[in-house]
Amino acid sequence: YVVNRQELLDFFSENPDVLMHVTKDIASKLSELTEKLTATEKPKASEKIVYMLSILAKRFGDGGDADDKTQITVPLTQQDIANLLGLTRETVATELKKLKDKGYVYYDKWQFVVYTEKILELM
Incomplete structure (x- = not known):
């Protein structure tokens, strides 16, 4: 039209x-x-993911709580993150596991929680 x-x-x-x-x-x-x-x-996949998670937490987060956790309130999969960033799902899965093991994020199926202060240290 x-x-x-x-x-x-x-x-x-x-x-x-x-x-x-x-x-x-x-x-x-x-x-x-x-x-x-x-x-x-961003040059590294991990940096891309950290940056995108911080933006998603800011835009779609629940506002955080006393433990400095922000839950992203929209359903989100590893494939969604991969699509947003032009990465493979496998790369996203590998990098998210590293971030989870270090205590920067928590995720389970479609739920992501970002530990805001910790994630800011990586940016």
Whole structure:
């Protein structure tokens, strides 16, 4: 569907609340793309995963608790993380196990918990 440029500009001038909503949505999408690009630019798979988990915890976290744990509140699989970062699921599984063994994250099926202070040390 194609919209005439002038008609769109006229519509936005008559409906500034819609323009504000569209602008916020575009800014949000741009921020998400910038964060994803930053994650994929990291040289090591572990750095990519740490960066992405910290972003997901910030965006979809439950706010943390006294133990400095933040649960990511959206279902997330190793394959989802791999797809976001352009990695294989096997690489993600290997790196997540290392992070789990060192106490930086906890995961079980679709649930991920990030130990926020510890993960920030790696960034």
